[in-house]
Amino acid sequence: MKNKEQLQETLVATIENIKVDKKRVARIKSGLRKYKILPGTVQLILNEPEEQLKQIDDKFLCLLTEQVYIASGNLELNPENYFSSREIKEVKSTFEGEVPEKVDFPYTFKPAIQIAPDMFITKIKASEIKLFMDNKLLQYNFETQREARIKVDKNDPTNIIQEVKINKKHIKHIKESIVKGEALPSTLTFNARLGTGDEGFELVYDEDTMELTIQKGTLLDCLDGFHRVTAIVKALEENPNVDMTFMLTVVNFDIPKAREYFAQMNTIEPIGKGHLENIKKERQADFIVDQLKYNSELKGRISPSENIPYTSSLLVSLKILSDAIDEVYGIEDRVEAIKTVNYLKEFFNRLFYAFPDEFLGDVAAIREKSLINANVMFYGYVLLSKRMKDENISLDKLPEIIKKIDFSRDNEQWQEYKVLDKNKNVATRAKQGVYKFFKELNLL
Incomplete structure (x- = not known):
């Protein structure tokens, strides 16, 4: 060549x-x-x-x-x-391509020890992990793990792509330590997701033989250790003769319990604060946002990541919306939370229908010159919804109230309130300025 x-x-x-x-x-x-x-x-x-x-x-x-x-x-x-x-x-x-070894469930680990009805400890070789990955038996579940990195499809701006948020330097370091034979054994956690086995169960344990078998059809999530799993695959691709043994915890959790478990054991690789709070599901505000995600015009427009790509059609981050609802409404019981879901659903639907170009159209184009659909502005919208509710102002008045506001980035008022910096970019501490603006806004 x-x-x-x-x-x-x-x-x-x-x-x-x-x-x-x-x-x-x-x-x-x-x-x-x-x-x-x-x-x-x-x-x-x-x-x-x-x-x-x-x-x-x-x-x-x-x-x-x-x-x-x-x-x-x-x-x-x-x-x-x-x-x-x-x-x-x-x-x-x-040309002779790859001929990977085939493996499928059921798959048995031995010896295994039962710690709880839905938790077991065993061991697994690096080569087995690569086999699982090559045969697509082990997967990453965004619902229970780290926040996704959001990307916009260059050919279709409405298509939002979720990618695993990884630390490449961390993976490279682990890979090199495995290749050099310097890596120390550590514990991985796989979740045989409850309710996914073909026979109605995911794990079978034989106490006499100490054998743990993952059943056919089971969806196996890498609940903790995805960086190491990725590094293991890379290491074995570089040197197939490298192998080592890892400790393995196998659990049999549903999504809510897996979230709770993941949140408790997250101590090594930092997780985005907003995503971790959402996983813990401790606040009524998080419950409210979960409902809005599926039952309002906010569906498909809430980003799990704290940062929203400038060119995307996403409108608000999960963290900002949850924090705003928690700070403004301060709801502590589920009954009140359900009422608030219904009210906010109506509020945001009316807002979006009144300004379809700004919220449902070419969001990115509007964002270049206006703050109306800026992520940080949702602090203000949540506060506005609470004021209208407390002051008995009909939601019919919402379009009229919004039309009074000059959202243009050229409006010097936004710099006065410290929402924008001198370069007309959203300031680091814009939140307080947005709250102040909407508190002082004349609704009559």
Whole structure:
């Protein structure tokens, strides 16, 4: 082949541009599957193209170039620019892809000790963990674990993509320690999610033989240790002969109990405060937000992450909405919480219907010049809803009240209230300024 560095640079740039396009990614994976290249291997390259392209051989590079060329239409990636016809023919006829070992549930661990009716302790090898990952038996559950990293599909701004929020440096450090044989055994926690087994149960324990068997159909979530699991996979891909044993806790929890367990044991890798509070589900405000997420026009517009991408159609972070409701309403019992859900549902629905372009249309375009749909402004909307309720002001008046407010970023009032900084960006402590503005707002 020729011009390998140029090819790698072009591939990296092209992959970065198309990797959020699900159809193109599926096309690449499908094209490489006939050469027995696993989708997981392809995804790893798409996630970290610059690093991974340095590690694959020329034959693999040739096949990958062809499929990215087909999927992207980038003429610079025509394989014939870098490989001769003979080389291409040779690669296609002789390439030997991955043939992963197959494994499925039921799967038995031995020895295992029962700690509680729904909790067991056993051990697992790194090679077994990779087998589970290769065969898609072990997964990440956003409902019980770390907050997601939110990304916007470049080709479809309304499509919000959730990705696992990971610390790459942490993973690299763990991977290197495993490869060098320096890693110390630690405890992982897998949850055989309650209610998912084909036979109506997920785990079978034989006390006499000390065998714990995960049953067919069970959804197995990595409840704690996903960074280590990711590092293990990377380490074994780099050196398949590396292996070590980990302690493993296997639990059989439903989602609420898994959330509680995860919140209690979160002491190593910091979790976003807002996401952790949501997992704990200790406040009535969190219950209210959960209801609004599914039963109002806020559905699909609440971000689990504290930071909202500037170009996304998401409107408010879970933390800001929950904190605002907790601070403004201060609800402590479920009956009052249910009443508040109904009121806020009506409030936000009316707000959005009265200003559809601002809240339901091209949100990102409006956001460039106006604060009306800014994340921080929802502190104010929650306070406004409480004032209208306490002052017996009909929600019919809501559009009229909102129309009085100049939400333009050019409005100097926002800097006076310290909502915006001198560069017209939302200030770090804008919350108090928003509260102050809506407290002083004349509703008559």
